[in-house]
Amino acid sequence: xxxxxxxxxxxxVQEGDNSIINCAYSNSASDYxxxxxxxxxxxxxxxxxxxxxxxxxxxxxVTVLLNKTVKHLSLQIAATQPGDSAVYFCAETSFNxxxxxxxxxxxxxP
Amino acid sequence: NAGVTQTPKFQxxxxxxxxxxxxAQDMNHEYMSWYRQDPGMGLRLIHYSVGAGIxxxxxxxxxxxxxxxxxxxxxxxLLSAAPSQTSVYFCASSRDRGGEKLFFGxxxxxxxx
Numbered sequence: 001x002x003x004x005x006x007x008x009x010x011x012x013v014q015e016g017d018n019s020i021i022n023c024a025y026s027n028s029a030s031d032y033x034x035x036x037x038x039x040x041x042x043x044x045x046x047x048x049x050x051x052x053x054x055x056x057x058x059x060x061x062v063t064v065l066l067n068k069t070v071k072h073l074s075l076q077i078a079a080t081q082p083g084d085s086a087v088y089f090c091a092e093t094s095f096n097x098x099x100x101x102x103x104x105x106x107x108x109x110p
Numbered sequence: 111n112a113g114v115t116q117t118p119k120f121q122x123x124x125x126x127x128x129x130x131x132x133x134a135q136d137m138n139h140e141y142m143s144w145y146r147q148d149p150g151m152g153l154r155l156i157h158y159s160v161g162a163g164i165x166x167x168x169x170x171x172x173x174x175x176x177x178x179x180x181x182x183x184x185x186x187x188l189l190s191a192a193p194s195q196t197s198v199y200f201c202a203s204s205r206d207r208g209g210e211k212l213f214f215g216x217x218x219x220x221x222x223x
Contacts, residue, residue, distance in 0.1 A: 034211055043114075043200055043214035044153070089152060096160055096207050097168060098143070100152035
């Protein structure tokens with residue numbers, strides 16, 4: 001099967017700092033990538049996506065970077081807030097299937 | 111706009127019982143899918159459908175059946191529940207065949223005793 005992994009299972013940051021969450025993927029044929037946020041007891045919530053013909057995409061306080069050469073995806077959160085505390089998943093799609101990483105827990109310290 | 115609706119939210123079964131987890135979406139999405147989420151693990155695909163009348167297996171299909179008789183509904187059936195099926199189940203849909211973002215339901219927490 002496909003492999004989508006995260007480098008750090010837990011990330012603690014100070015409120016106001018920037019956060020970077022990393023993800024490695026294994027299928028060079030994947031052409032669409034998504035970041036999700038999951039709060040305790042809830043379903044995953046879409047944050048931002050990027051297609052393989054791009055290397056950067058920005059949203060509101062979030063940026064996704066895609067490096068196809070090393071098959072690496074990252075999510076940058078600017079000015080991290082307590083409400084950003086959650087588990088973050090990356091996902092790739094290949095042949096009608098989504099593959100998810102195991103997640104990184106982001107703790108925001110006040 | 112309800113999005114993706116899953117029922118029930120919680121369920122306890124005894125080993126060997128059968129049940130159906132319901133999933134409905136009101137966004138006219140072609141693509142629907144079921145995932146299970148176990149502690150410390152990512153979401154794993156059980157079954158998916160790219161349109162009414164079409165279903166296919168994901169990574170962990172054993173012990174589960176699905177059908178897609180309408181665009182809106184995608185029920186997941188546990189034929190004979192086992193303790194290994196204790197998990198949180200999520201239904202998700204998207205507009206396109208895996209090429210658009212998934213919208214998730216709120217999940218069903220299932221315990222099999």
